[in-house]
Amino acid sequence: MNRFDYIRAGSVAEAVAAHAAGAAYLASGTNLLDLMKGDVTRPERLVDISRIFGLDAIETLPDGGTRIGALVRNATLAHDPAFAKAYPAVAEALLSGASAQLRNAATTAGNILQRTRCQYFYDTASACNKRQPGAGCDAIGGVTRTHAVLGWSEHCIATHPSDFCVPLAGFDAVVEIEGPAGRREIPLESFHRLPGDAPERETELAPGDLVVAVRLPPEAKAFAAHSRYLKVRERTSYAFALVSAAVGLTFAGDRIGQARIALGGVALKPWRARAAEALLAGAIPSPELFARAADAALQGASPSGDNAAKIDLARRIVVRALTLAQAGTPARIPALPASPFGA
Amino acid sequence: MSERMRHGASIGQPLTRRDGPAKVTGAARYSADFKPEGMLHAVMAVSTIARGRVTHLDVAAAKAHPGVVDVMTPENAPALAKSPDEKDNPFTFRLDLLQNAGVRYANQPIAVVIAETLEAATEGAALLAPRYDAEVPEVELGGGEIFTPSSVGAGSPTEEGAGDVAAGLAAADTRLEATYETAAQYHNALEPHTSVAAWDGDRLTLQTPTQALWIAKGRLAELFGIPPENIRIVSHFLGGGFGSKGFIAAPQILGIMAAKLVGRPVKLVTRREQMFGPVGHRASTRQTLKLGAKADGGLTALDHHTLTLTSRHDDFVEACGLIARHLYAADAIATTHAVSRADIGTPLFMRAPGEAPGSVAVESALDELALELDMDPLELRLRNYAEVEPITHRPFSSKALRECYAQGAERFGWAKRPKQPRQMRDAHGLLVGWGMGTATYPAGMMQGEARATIRADGTALVETAAQDMGQGAWTVLAQIAADGLGLGLDAVDLRIGESDLPNGGLAGGSTGTATAGSAVHAATQAALAELEALAVNDRASPLYGAGNAGTVAQNGRLARRDDPTRSESFSEILARADKASVEAKGTGAGEPASRKTYAMHAHGAVYAEVKVDPDLGQIRVTRLVGAFAAGRIVNPRLVRSQYYGGMIWGVSLALHEHAVLDTRSGRVMNPNLAEYHVPVNADVPSLEAILVEEHDPHVNPLGIKGVGEIGITGTAGAIANAVWHATGVRVRHFPITLDKLLT
Known part of the structure; x- marks a missing residue:
């Protein structure tokens, strides 16, 4: 671990002012400190935002939406009864991620800014365009069972690991940012970037930008009665998603009103499936319809290596999540959240 | 014999760990x-x-970093008295101790940075920025030269069999040939290999976790050219070992060398990702089973061939074939091994070495054969029950496997199992499958010694350099000592985990309790004999003249065996003799004659239920019932815990554990506990271990067989068979991951 400066910011303004080239914001450090210990990132300065007052509130906004402070812990948010009732798929996604200990520490902003779990990004002896632009991508042709099947490029085939971001993308969350250029907002769906030819640029944040909150719009609550997050993983808990899906439906009589679908584990960003949503809107639900929606969601998917099974799996999980959402949101989050074994 | 030697009431009690409070309070x-x-x-x-x-x-650059004190490389590493590549017996494994610039596998130590802080040392190591002259590595199974090893496992013959397998296959009504592959697994004890070393001249004090204090002491004495008695190793508690701490590993010794180099005490803790290379692992295997059977299920042939990997520079061969040598009564048996070399760290003993991957292949193959024969898998195993050891025809010293099968089946509800797959669903539509497998592990013994001291205050001290890696030695050895001395547990002080105590053998190979426990028992009997000698020849003692009848120790007193009313307390005997204590040593070792006469194994039967999502392929083990017979059970609570641990490892072998190597670089790409999966609590919903009664008069005086490893065997196969039963998909490539079930 390199030597670094440590500055504890007392306010957002102080934090932004303390940021400089080579600096990183530190909240709980559940990802950043691991990366530093592994020499994957070597920030010269840590600006600790964890003690900034007022960033840890969950607020209901006048328009009925919800504003989640950057420092709200994942566990706090998931266990907030009003939040879990209004956004059950978001709560379920949060509880399906990491371990209880990590969820108790990890923050809202930290979660959306977590780095990929691509093994070649973590292995500093491997070439990685994210770590070192232009170095190449050793993942290509390597161990790729978990890598991207959508939106990847010849420069990077990594995936975004967050569960939380999947329903956030699906339900039109907005990221609030304070930075050197003042305050601005970015829809979560376009917050993360696909790799293209610049995989080192992972988000639309500019240097010094600080995420201060994530906002869910009031419209997202309309899906609360038919909303699920489902995640396929290789052990029952404490595993990243091979693929996951967040789904919300509204109904008008026997027809679907609106649909929201986003996929996780398939791309370098949470993958909003708008074509599938359009296909579902106004249609009468049926297994065939759900299968067509799943095909639409995976339109353009292609293996980036030894991971063709993920495409098939992603289709299947869309169908299952739609089926479960149609049946209705469970009264309580299952004991095994987002699991096929959660019932 | 063994029953008569029991004086007290500690053995057999489900006591909680004596070291538990110390562990939970830190x-x-x-x-x-x-x-x-x-x-x-x-x-x-x-x-x-x-x-x-x-x-x-x-x-x-490393030295220039603030806080860095020195950098140890092949240029300046302290000279060793003996090359760590010298191999004078098969169980001295070559170690990479900075003797030259060569690189034999990824994650091999190439330098050590010593600093005032952990952070400075870590950064110093990064600043070394090594450059290499790299060659293309070979890491794939069968990729390198394939040869027949001279021995396998812990010195077992490479080939062993009986009868004519070709004739057996020809005579069969049903034949099965199938190839199974198991993945490379790396020991990942929660506590990584660590040493805290301090030199005082040519005397070394070392805090390090080891499963074998005396073996470690001997190796260090040779490497550093000092007498073994100059070395004091303390290993009171181990955070797991699983075989990787059986022999002192390179990282531990590098810490000692670093302390010598800088002339100050040094602590070296292996980083998690550094566990994947220099401290051993279980190599991947490819096993081909050829089975032949008559229509009634009787095996006419059992041919088990294993291909596995070893390093380019040393030999350790995963002995998968051992299991087929004594488990089923086939007319003809052949077990053979071949190995290919690879640029990997040398594989090593890992919990149930050989038996674990061997069992998963054999038990899967039997399940496949049962289907071909349209027989219940349990019935097939009973049909081929070995009444004597098949190849040697030796009788078993004890074998309650039939009872294990029956009790496990009863508890599990096996009789209700449909023969065909994909017949059962739960209320949520998940596929349900049931499978079973036979568990077995040898009841070996090492050699050990212990010392027992009976003190004038009526208490006792029992000492042996045994090791507790979590299995419960602190508790069970005290139980054995207390019963041996006729004392309550509270009156017995136990000292273990220090190398200057008598050699307590190895906490490994399921021999720890059998060996150290036998030594402890023998020491207590010898100390009591000393005490008895004081009393029976002393006219003032009520025991005077009991030389013929003998005495028995109970509740801190010696009593005439033929007249318990004539007795005297330990304290009284010692006080009158004006002695502060009597002490004696005892030895625990296998008795050669009976080991030659009898085959000695523990046995068990494991039944598994899994659920599988029919569309998504995700698998979950929902129920495991194991019934095990392993001789006398010293502490049922701790033995269950051992069985549970083994069974959970069986889940891991069947479904999770898998070191993923990039064949281009030869590096393990998932060297952390987030991505190197072992089961978490949610993967193990219901576990049950039935302790089947078994009396063994031959294994050792106490009738103890080991329990540390058998739980893995049987379990992994049972799970694989249950996955097939749930889905109808036979996966022969382990671990069984969900992508293999998508149909």
Whole structure:
């Protein structure tokens, strides 16, 4: 671990002012400190935002939406009864991620800014365009069972690991940012970037930008009665998603009103499936319809290596999540959240 | 005999761990908790290539980093008295101790940075920025030259069999040939390999976790050219070992060398990712089973061929074939092994070495054969029950496997199992499958010694250099000592985990309790004999003249065996003799004659239920019932815990554990506990271990067989068979991951 400066910011303004080239914001450090210990990132300065007052509130906004402070812990948010009732798929996604200990520490902003779990990004002896632009991508042709099947490029085939971001993308969350250029907002769906030819640029944040909150719009609550997050993983808990899906439906009589679908584990960003949503809107639900929606969601998917099974799996999980959402949101989050074994 | 030797009431009690309070309060100190005055921190730099040599290390940059005290490389590493590549017996494994610039596998230590802080040492290691002359590595099974090893496992014959397998196959009504592959697994004890070393002239004090204090002491004495008695190793508590701490490993010794180099105490803790290379692992295997059977299920042939990997520079061969040598009564048996070399760290013993991957292949194959024969898998196993050891025809010293099968089946509800797959669903539509497998592990013994001291205050001290890696030695050895002495547990002080105590054998190979326990028992009997001699020849003692009848120890007193009313307390005997204590040593070892006459194994039967999502393929083990017979059970609570641990490892072998190597670089790409999956609590919903009664008059005086490893065997196969039963998909490539079930 390199030597670094440590500055504890007392306010957002102080934090932004303390940021400089080579600096990183530190909240709980559940990802950043691991990366530093592994020499994957070597920030010269840590600006600790964890003690900034007022960033840890969950607020209901006048328009009925919800504003989640950057420092709200994942566990706090998931266990907030009003939040879990209004956004059950978001709560379920949060509880399906990491371990209880990590969820108790990890923050809202930290979660959306977590780095990929691509093994070649973590292995500093491997070439990685994210770590070192232009170095190449050793993942290509390597161990790729978990890598991207959508939106990847010849420069990077990594995936975004967050569960939380999947329903956030699906339900039109907005990221609030304070930075050197003042305050601005970015829809979560376009917050993360696909790799293209610049995989080192992972988000639309500019240097010094600080995420201060994530906002869910009031419209997202309309899906609360038919909303699920489902995640396929290789052990029952404490595993990243091979693929996951967040789904919300509204109904008008026997027809679907609106649909929201986003996929996780398939791309370098949470993958909003708008074509599938359009296909579902106004249609009468049926297994065939759900299968067509799943095909639409995976339109353009292609293996980036030894991971063709993920495409098939992603289709299947869309169908299952739609089926479960149609049946209705469970009264309580299952004991095994987002699991096929959660019932 | 053994029943008569029981005087007390401790053996057989489900006592909680004596060291439990110390562990849960943090009072128990593990090696890394020690911090001698003036201690420095050492961090290893390890190779990122798998084959070649280091051509440059930026030692100057590392040394220039604030806090760095020194950098140990092949240039300045303290000279060793003996080459760590010298191999004078099969169980001295070659170690990479900075003797040259060569690189034999990824994660091989190439330098050690010593600094005032852990952070400085870590950064110093990064600053070394090694350059290499790299060669293309070979890491694939069968990729390198394939040869027949001279022995397998712990010195077992490479080939063993009986009868004519070709004739057996020809005579069969049904034949099965199938190939199974198991993945490379790396020991990942929660506590990594650690040493805190302090030199005083040519005397060494070492805090390090080891499963074999005396073996470690012997190796260090040779390497550093000092008498073994100059070395004091303390290993009171281990945070797991699983075989990787059976022999002292390179990282532990590098810490000692670093302390010598800088002349100050040094602590070196292996980083998690550095566990994947220099401290052993279980190599991947490819096993081909050829079975022939008559229509009634009787095996006419059992042919088990194993191909596995070893390193390019040393030999350790995963002995998968051992299991087929004594488990089923086939007319003809052949077990053979072949190995290919690879640029990997040398594989090593890992919990149930050989038996674990061997069992999963054999039990899967039997399940496949049962289907071909349209027989219940349990019935097929009973049909081929070995009444004597099949190849040697020796009788078993004891074998309650039939009872294990029956009790496990009863508890599990096996009789209700449909023969065909995909017949059962739960209320949520998940596929349900049931499978079973036979568990077995040899009841071996090492040699050990113990010392028992009976003190004038009526208490006793029992000492042996045994090791507790979590299995419960602190508790069970005290139980054995208390019963041996006729004392309550509270009156017995136990000292273990220090190398200057009598050799307590190895906490490994399921021999720890059998060996150290036998030694403890023998020592207590010898000490009592000393005490008895004082009393029976003393006219003032009520025991005077009991020389013929003998005495028995109970509740802190010696009593005439033929007249318990004539007795005297230990304290009274010692007081009158004007002695502060009597002490004696005892030995525990297998008795050669009976070991030759009898085959000695523990046995069990494991039944598994799994659920599988029919569309998504995700698998969950929902129920495991194991019934095990392993001779006398010293402590049912701790033995269950051992069985549970083994069974959970069976889940891991069947469904999770898998070191993923990039064949281009030879590096393990998932060297952390987030991505190297072992089961978490949610993967193990219901576990049950039935302790089947078994009396063994031959294994050792106490009738103890080991229990540490058998739980893995049987379990992994049972799970694989249950996955097939749930889905109708036979996966022969382990671990069974969900993508293999998508149909």
